[in-house]
Amino acid sequence: MLFGITLLVFLLNAIALGDPARAAMGQRADPEALERLRRDYALDRPLAVQYVTWIGRLARGDLGTSFREQRAVAEVIAERLPATVRLAFAATLVAVVLGVAAGALAAVRPGSALDHVLMGAAVLGISTPVFWLGMMLALVFAVTLGWLPVSGYGGGSLRHLVLPALTLGALHTGTVARMTRSSLLEVVRQDYVQTARGKGLPERIVLGKHALRNALIPVVTVIGIGLADLLVGAPLTETVFAWPGVGRLLVAAVGQRDLPVVMGAVLVFALVYVLGNLLVDLAYLVIDPRTRRAAT
C-alpha cells in the first residue's frame, strides 16, 4: 500500500505545474543557474528513472535530499516529527477524555437539557473550521485573558501545547462524544445490563462498568479512523499556532515543489496512519475478550 502511495504522490507531483528548480530561484532566474540546478536536482532525467532512483534509495533507508534546504530529508522530517507526534497524541487524549465523558454524561438521561447541550457542543466541534477555532481560542485565552501563550513551541512546554491540542482535538472530540452516546444507549437496552440493574446494582456501576466497556468498542474504531482527521487538521493547526511540525513542512514543500520532502512527509503520514490503526486493533484485544479468543 505504501508503495502505491509513493507512486501516486510522485505522479501527482509530476503532472502538477511548476518546476522545483525554478521555484527555488526567486522571481529573477538566470538561465544557466537554472540549468545547473536542474542537473543538481536530477530533474533532467526521465521521470521513470527519477522514481526508480528514489525507490532504490528508499530501500537503503535514504529518503534523499531536500531541494529547498539542501539537507537529508530524513533529518528535515526528524526535526519536526516530535512536535507533530506530541500534538497528535495530545489531541487524541483530549478527544478520548472529553469525548467519552461528554458522551457518557449525555447518555445518562437521553433527551435531557444536558444531553442537548453536550450533543450541540459536539456538533459544533465537528463542524467548526480548525483555523477559525484556533484563532478564537488564541484570542480569548492568550490575547484577552493572557492565561496561555498565543503560539509557538516554547521548547516543548506543556502550556504551549494546550491550545493547539484543543483545536486539533475538537473535531475528534465531537465524533467520539456522539459515538459514545449512541453506543451506550444501544448497550443499555441489552439483557445483561437489565440483569445488572435487576440485581440492584447502582446505576453508576451499571453504566460505568458494565455498559461503558462494551460501548467503547465502536468508539475505539472511531478513534482509529479519526487519526486521518488529525493528519488533515495538523497542517492548519500547526499554521495557526506556529507549531514546528511535519504538517506545515508538507504544505511549504508542496508550494516549493520540494518533491523529496513531499514524498518523505506523505510516507511518514501514511506510516503513522497504519501504525495508529494497528494500535487500535491491539486495543480491541484489551477491551474485547472475544477477539483474544479469535486470535489464538
Next chain:
Amino acid sequence: MRKLAGLAVVVALALAGAGASAQAPRAGGTLRAVFSADPPTLDPAHATDTTSSAVIRQVFDGLLELDETLTPVPALARRVDASADGRVYTFALRPGVRFHNGREVRAADVKYSFERAAKGKRPWVFEKISGAREFIKGTADGIGGVRLVDDLTIELRLDRPFAPFLHLMAYDAASIVPREEVEKRGPGFASHPVGTGAFRFASWRRDDQVVLERFPDHFRGSAPLDRVVFRIIPAEITRFNEYRAGQLDLTDVPTGQCRSVQNDPQLRGEAAVWPTLGTHGLRFNVAKPPFDDARLRRAVAHAIDPTLIVERLLEGCVYPARGILPPALPGYSSGIRRLAFDRGRAKQLLVEAGHPGGRGLGPIPFNFNTGDLNQRIAEVLQAQLREIGIALELRRLDWAAHIKVVDDGSAVFFRQGWIADYPDPENFLTVLFHSRNIGAAGNTSRYRNAAVDRLLDEADAMAPGPTRSARYHQAEQAIVDDAVWISLYHYSSRALVKRSVKGLERSALSSAPEFLAPLRRVWLDR
C-alpha cells in the same frame, strides 16, 4: 583614479547624524522580531528571498552597504576608488576586521566569496565583472576581472561601465564568507553561517525560531542588543496576536487592518506606513495574440481604475502609481503620464482594434498567484473590464505554477509584482523590459523595442546624474505608452513597532515583517 565624492559626503552625514541622537543607546536586551516563513537558507550564495536576506544582512558584511538614504557607503572596504572610465573599481579593505571564528579578513576572501556566489543562485550580481560569464559557464578557472593587488586591496574590472555596480557590491549576495568554514561545514554552512556581521549565529529551530547573538568584536564596535530572536509565524493574524500579547517587538499589520490599527488607541503610536521599492503591476505577453496589438493593451489600460484598489482594498495604505518606478527609488520621476482611466477612450480603441464592444475576443484568461488580496484585485479587474465588453476568466495558481506559465509565455495577461533588489532604475527597467532579458530573466512581457533597448543600454553605462535619469524616464514613458505593463500601485511597508524599540531604520528596503535594515544600531528603551 578619482575618489568617489558621494561616499565621503555620505559618511560625514552619517557621523553627524549619530552625534545628534537625543538619547544614548542602552546596551542589553533581546529584540523579538518575526518572519512569515522559515528562511530556506542562511548562505548568501544560495538565498533568493527576503527572509533569508534579513538574517544574512545581520550575520555577514559586504564590501559596502546601503545607508538609510539607499546610498552605498563603506563597510568591509574602507575606501573605494573608481577609474575615470568607470570600468575599474579598487577596494581598500579595513585592516583588522575579524570573522566570527577570529580570523582576519583578507582580499583573498573577497575573491573566494565572489567566485563561490557567482556559481550560486544569484549569478547576475557578478556578471558585470570581466570574465564572470566564462567562469559561470565553467570555461574559466576563476573570474578574470578580479585581481588581488595586495593582502588588503582588491581590484574589480568590468567589461563596460555599469552605474549601479556599487549597489551590487552592497547587495547581500556579495557578502564575504570565510573559506575554511565553508569547506569545513559543506552544505551545513547554510544552517550554521559564519561571517563578520554585528550578530553571530546562535541557533535555529526550523519553523520555530532563528536566534542571533551580539558579536562583540565587530569592526564597528559591539551592537547594543544582546540577542535577536526571529520567531517564524506563518499566519499574519497570529503574528498580530503575539504582538498584542506583548510577545513581539515588531511585526506587520494584517491585511485589511491598516486603518483600524491607526485608529486603535493602544496601537496608534506604534503603527507606521512608509513607501518601499516595489510596484504591483499587470503584464501582457506582447508576443502572442490578442495582446500583440498595442491598441488592445491600451484599451485595457484605459479601462482600469486603480483608485478603487488603492482606496478600498488597500485602505489607502499604498501609493498610487503613475509609472513603473516607485517614488522611493532614487531616480524616480513624477513627470511620467499614465494611460488615464477613460472608458470612452478604451471603447474607441477596441473599435480601432477591430473588436467593437469586445466582439471576437472571447474570455481572456487572467493569471494570478494564490492570495486573498490578489483574488480580490482580480475580481475588481474583471468587473471593470466587463464595462467595456472584455470578459476575464480568472486563473488562480500557486506561486510555483504561476511563475511557470508566466516564464514560458503561456499566460497572456497576468499579475506581477516587482521589488527592487537594489535601488537603481536599471533594476526595474532593464531587468523587466530589455529584450536581452526575455523570459525568466525578467522580461516576461517578451517586449522587444529597439529604441527602448538603446536608451536602457546607454543609461546603464552612464554615471549617475540628470542625463542618465532622463534616458530612463524616456524609456519608462515609452513602455507606459505601449501599455506593456499597467501599474496598479506602489508597495508600502505597514509595520507595528513597539515604542521601546529605538534606532530601527525605516528605509525603503525595509518591509515588515522581514526588515532588511541593519539591527546593529537598534536598542531597547525598557
